[in-house]
Amino acid sequence: MINADKIRQQFPILFQEVNDEPLVYLDNAATTQKPKAVLDKLTYYYEHDNANVHRGVHTLAERATKEYEEAREKVRAFINAKETAETLFTRGTTTSLNWVAKSYGDLAVKAGDEIVISYMEHHSNIIPWQQLAERKGATLKYIEITADGFLDMESAKKQITDKTKIVSIAHVSNVLGVINPIAELAKLAHSHGAVLVVDGAQAVPHMPVDVQAIDADFYAFSGHKMCGPTGIGVLYGKRELLDQMEPVEFGGEMIDFVNLHDSTWKELPWKFEAGTPNIAGAIAIGAAIDFLTEIGLKEIHQHEAELVAYVLPKLLAIEGLTVYGPQDPAHHTGVLAFNLDGLHPHDTATALDMEGVAVRAGHHCAQPLLKYLDVPATARASFYLYNTKADADRLIEAILATKEFFQHGSI
Numbered sequence: 001m002i003n004a005d006k007i008r009q010q011f012p013i014l015f016q017e018v019n020d021e022p023l024v025y026l027d028n029a030a031t032t033q034k035p036k037a038v039l040d041k042l043t044y045y046y047e048h049d050n051a052n053v054h055r056g057v058h059t060l061a062e063r064a065t066k067e068y069e070e071a072r073e074k075v076r077a078f079i080n081a082k083e084t085a086e087t088l089f090t091r092g093t094t095t096s097l098n099w100v101a102k103s104y105g106d107l108a109v110k111a112g113d114e115i116v117i118s119y120m121e122h123h124s125n126i127i128p129w130q131q132l133a134e135r136k137g138a139t140l141k142y143i144e145i146t147a148d149g150f151l152d153m154e155s156a157k158k159q160i161t162d163k164t165k166i167v168s169i170a171h172v173s174n175v176l177g178v179i180n181p182i183a184e185l186a187k188l189a190h191s192h193g194a195v196l197v198v199d200g201a202q203a204v205p206h207m208p209v210d211v212q213a214i215d216a217d218f219y220a221f222s223g224h225k226m227c228g229p230t231g232i233g234v235l236y237g238k239r240e241l242l243d244q245m246e247p248v249e250f251g252g253e254m255i256d257f258v259n260l261h262d263s264t265w266k267e268l269p270w271k272f273e274a275g276t277p278n279i280a281g282a283i284a285i286g287a288a289i290d291f292l293t294e295i296g297l298k299e300i301h302q303h304e305a306e307l308v309a310y311v312l313p314k315l316l317a318i319e320g321l322t323v324y325g326p327q328d329p330a331h332h333t334g335v336l337a338f339n340l341d342g343l344h345p346h347d348t349a350t351a352l353d354m355e356g357v358a359v360r361a362g363h364h365c366a367q368p369l370l371k372y373l374d375v376p377a378t379a380r381a382s383f384y385l386y387n388t389k390a391d392a393d394r395l396i397e398a399i400l401a402t403k404e405f406f407q408h409g410s411i
């Protein structure tokens with residue numbers, strides 16, 4: 001059981017007013033806020049240790065390199081990778097997925113092969129595969145979604161065949177909030193000789209993830225969704241796959257020898273880390289991992305489940321409000337997409353903002369999903385570890401006020 005009111009004290013940004021109302025930040029699926037511990041770590045690094053990594057023998061360079069690689073070990077332990085060489089620092093989930101599609105995809109996919117994703121994917125886990133399929137003359141196939149918002153595993157068994165080379169699925173949907181059966185999908189993909197790529201952007205911040213237990217071949221996530229800064233993320237990959245893969249970017253640091261007409265690469269993980277990395281971002285994601293680990297990922301998941309169990313029935317009780325995704329809180333993470341009848345979600349979100357409540361509105365970079373749901377756009381509230389039942393009550397009150405305003409013209 002976490003004490004969200006106590007935890008909130010570490011997030012100065014949450015104590016501000018928006019439109020003369022106390023801020024209620026419910027857009028955590030877009031990006032999360034940063035605790036003092038992470039902000040202080042960033043400041044300390046730049047005030048005391050800033051230097052380039054793996055390139056200098058002077059004291060600051062040694063210190064910066066040590067902190068950078070210690071952060072990598074924290075990432076390894078956080079997702080239970082076998083070794084640090086399997087955890088690559090990237091710009092974020094989008095970059096991580098693009099690297100897999102480019103480097104592993106170009107290696108493993110040929111004309112006539114199949115790539116399988118699902119209708120609930122984020123654009124970052126759709127377009128790289130569209131590009132790969134087009135580049136290689138492969139076929140991109142989609143796993144259906146059940147009427148109650150779950151990944152349709154019968155459809156998965158039909159779509160994943162011996163022609164499948166790559167299956168790439170979100171661990172958690174950024175719209176439906178549903179948790180997908182990743183370990184089961186890994187077994188299914190492996191039974192057909194395919195690899196499983198996991199888009200973990202909405203999972204790693206919210207629940208324990210053990211990449212060895214689920215047997216993911218690749219796993220991608222972003223620092224800014226887990227109390228870390230923007231511009232830093234992680235690509236996990238099994239060593240036996242990463243060792244076969246060519247780097248996607250080329251330049252300093254990632255080389256052994258540069259000859260006039262060819263070059264050789266450094267060993268993992270540095271083979272994939274060309275140029276000066278986001279050193280401060282990596283060190284800060286390490287601080288974010290310390291922060292989350294101290295609270296406990298199971299406890300965070302439980303807290304969000306309690307908030308969803310508290311707010312979902314209240315949302316469903318509002319006449320004219322539709323919630324997309326499973327209606328059972330047990331299968332829901334803190335992401336709740338909803339619409340009010342007759343209102344464009346942008347109007348809903350703007351009205352909620354007038355009440356100090358921050359939610360997202362639009363297609364959430366999941367246009368194929370919204371088309372599949374036959375809805376052009378939704379509003380979306382997404383909870384995190386620092387949200388409380390009082391925040392949930394403010395959301396409900398703001399929605400009712402919005403309804404009132406658009407029906408009778410006064411809030």
Ligand SMILES: Cc1ncc(COP(=O)(O)O)c(CN[C@@H](CS)C(=O)O)c1O
Pocket residue numbers: 029030031092093094095122124125170172173174199201202222224360364365
């Ligand atoms: C499931 C999923 N997969 C990939 C991404 C991309 O993460 P980046 O850190 O931007 O690279 C996101 C980020 N979704 C944000 C911004 S569109 C949202 O509001 O839902 C995601 O939710």
